[in-house]
Amino acid sequence: MRFLTAGESHGQKLVGIIEGLPSGMKISKDQVDKALRKRQKGPGRGGRMAIEQDEVLLVSGVRGGLSTGAPIALEIPNRDWENWEKIMTWREDADLESRKVLTPRPGHADLTGALKYRTEVRNILERASARETAMRVAIGSVARQVLTALGIEIRGHVLAVGGVHAERADNEEYWQRVEQSEWSVGDPIAEQQMGERLILAREQGESLGGILEVQVHHVPAGLGSHVQWDRKLDGKLAQAVLSVQAIKGVSFGLGFEAGDRMGSKVHDPICYEKGQGFSRVSNHAGGIEGGMSNGEPIILQAVMKPIPTLYQPLDTVHLETKAVVKASVERSDICAVPAALVVLEHVAAWVIVEAVLEKFPADTFIELQTAWKDYRDNLLNQ
Ligand SMILES: Cc1cc2nc3c(=O)[nH]c(=O)nc-3n(C[C@H](O)[C@H](O)[C@H](O)COP(=O)(O)O)c2cc1C
Numbered sequence: 342m343r344f345l346t347a348g349e350s351h352g353q354k355l356v357g358i359i360e361g362l363p364s365g366m367k368i369s370k371d372q373v374d375k376a377l378r379k380r381q382k383g384p385g386r387g388g389r390m391a392i393e394q395d396e397v398l399l400v401s402g403v404r405g406g407l408s409t410g411a412p413i414a415l416e417i418p419n420r421d422w423e424n425w426e427k428i429m430t431w432r433e434d435a436d437l438e439s440r441k442v443l444t445p446r447p448g449h450a451d452l453t454g455a456l457k458y459r460t461e462v463r464n465i466l467e468r469a470s471a472r473e474t475a476m477r478v479a480i481g482s483v484a485r486q487v488l489t490a491l492g493i494e495i496r497g498h499v500l501a502v503g504g505v506h507a508e509r510a511d512n513e514e515y516w517q518r519v520e521q522s523e524w525s526v527g528d529p530i531a532e533q534q535m536g537e538r539l540i541l542a543r544e545q546g547e548s549l550g551g552i553l554e555v556q557v558h559h560v561p562a563g564l565g566s567h568v569q570w571d572r573k574l575d576g577k578l579a580q581a582v583l584s585v586q587a588i589k590g591v592s593f594g595l596g597f598e599a600g601d602r603m604g605s606k607v608h609d610p611i612c613y614e615k616g617q618g619f620s621r622v623s624n625h626a627g628g629i630e631g632g633m634s635n636g637e638p639i640i641l642q643a644v645m646k647p648i649p650t651l652y653q654p655l656d657t658v659h660l661e662t663k664a665v666v667k668a669s670v671e672r673s674d675i676c677a678v679p680a681a682l683v684v685l686e687h688v689a690a691w692v693i694v695e696a697v698l699e700k701f702p703a704d705t706f707i708e709l710q711t712a713w714k715d716y717r718d719n720l721l722n723q
């Protein structure tokens with residue numbers, strides 16, 4: 342399985358190609374669109390989200406709602422394109438002057454990208470932009486539909502925004518609150534405080550980041566492998582998560598707290614029940630040991646830095662005059678933590694499906710399902 346994306350933030354459209362999905366898999370465009378709409382939401386999003394109404398076009402590889410086994414091509418049009426066509430067109434008469442960025446923004450790819458590619462900042466920021474995560478959600482949503490068909494469930498919640506930490510729980514009522522919450526938190530008091538923190542940030546020309554958690558449930562033991570560095574499941578998940586714009590750290594299970602505890606308070610004792618197979622008494626490892634899923638839920642946390650474009654901009658250097666000036670700002674999100682949660686859930690879905698198909702290579706969904714069931718039955722009947 343592999344995928345590629347292309348597209349600029351203010352270009353015509355985002356494009357994606359998925360290769361290696363078995364045939365006969367039910368693909369719902371509605372599911373993809375639902376995920377895309379959720380990624381656009383959340384308090385703190387800027388004016389762009391009022392322009393876009395993301396919807397996927399399934400261009401190839403799906404007929405009558407089923408995958409054919411051929412590459413799946415996806416497109417998401419940018420509605421903002423009509424305001425940018427003269428500037429972003431490939432044509433030689435493109436207006437390359439009027440939206441030139443000469444004051445690179447700290448925290449962005451702007452300066453280093455322009456130096457590395459010897460091109461103007463706009464050519465860098467257009468591709469570095471998190472607009473690209475819309476396509477990664479669409480692709481991840483296809484992956485997630487495979488997981489759902491195999492009984493694997495992914496969910497996530499926001500644990501903190503701008504220093505406001507939410508109380509967490511693990512019951513149906515809590516997860517329903519997370520689902521209904523615009524911040525994706527299950528703690529109504531923290532939700533209110535996050536809203537207040539956002540108002541303050543807006544007034545001060547500031548921005549906010551936060552902490553997010555993604556959980557993958559009903560993953561059997563044995564996805565990923567200990568035998569080679571680039572086949573380890575935690576390594577692959579970490580790479581996928583860290584590749585998301587503004588995500589600066591990732592941890593599994595107890596995470597950094599493990600470094601403060603004695604070994605006996607970290608490692609999860611093994612237990613066994615006839616008909617259920619092996620499991621763990623606790624899940625401090627976050628469901629992965631030795632680069633392989635161990636049968637417990639996979640729990641990963643990630644930190645998102647505050648949005649780098651600031652309405653009270655930091656100092657930068659003008660690329661031509663070399664004078665110290667304020668960084669450029671056109672329009673920006675102030676906080677995108679709930680949106681990033683949707684992205685993380687979907688990049689995680691991709692990695693898990695990839696690991697599933699690495700263990701059970703299949704041309705058809707029926708073959709995958711059969712191999713999957715055999716393996717799971719075998720684990721239960723050890
Ligand atoms: C969903 C989402 C929305 C974002 N929106 C903005 C934004 O409106 N303005 C901005 O400056 N950065 C935004 N970012 C973050 C930048 O794209 C990112 O920080 C930048 O490209 C530099 O990459 P890095 O932080 O991974 O090093 C967003 C990130 C995500 C995940």
Ligand SMILES: C=C(O[C@@H]1CC(C(=O)O)=C[C@@H](OP(=O)(O)O)[C@H]1O)C(=O)O
Pocket residue numbers: 350387388389390393469470471472475586671672673674
């Ligand atoms: C377009 C999206 O996010 C964008 C990500 C982004 C950035 O610098 O990462 C900057 C902003 O773009 P613009 O300058 O057009 O408002 C966000 O709106 C999106 O999430 O779909």
